[in-house]
Amino acid sequence: MLKQHLLPNRSANAQSLPMPLDLDGDLAVFFNTDEFAKPATYQAKTGGAVTIQVLFDKAWMNLADMASVGVSTVNPMARAKTADLLDGGSAGETLVIASTTYQIRDVQPDGQGVTTLELQKV
Template sequence: MFDFDVHTNTPLFSIYARPVTYTPSNKLVAANPLNAIFDREHEIVLDEMANSELRQAGHSTTVPVLTVRLADFVTKPAQGDTVVVDGEGSFTVWDVQPDGEGCADLVLRKV
């Protein structure tokens, strides 16, 4: 079986990732330095309008997103955790979106 994390994620992160410090909201777990891919202006589609009574399409916006390897975590990333991205500042995790291949996109909010 093809190990996507070993053959794809690891080489990708060795080229594009930058240092970050990840701190779980659970204070029993220490901050975790790791490498992640930061996208300052990732476009997402918000579908709350699509599900409303108006039956209209949602709208899009840009948000900071951090792509992480789940193997780098002691505990799963969660909403409310914080991350410091070198050169960008501090962020709170707003949403965790696993990709099914060993990574997750963390939708962030600037602190």
């Protein structure tokens, strides 16, 4: 004989509560300098410089679609916790990573607590 399992009765109007997310805890693993991150000095347009943790990448980029000849380049990018950036970050601010200064060209928040910063070496 099979044992029948009963589920709690839910009315059609019952609302399920969203599961709380621990984004700070999850992001802490990635933005840990003992794991993946690098320290960077972030200089906002106003205020003093602060050290934040970033995920730095010098991604190769093929520009063949944008040029009539085969051209490629390196497109440095950094990902930072949005909360570490003053007002979410802004073009024109700077990051110093491993003694190299980069100007932030574009700011791309993902809406989940991480912002991608397109960089240009100064």
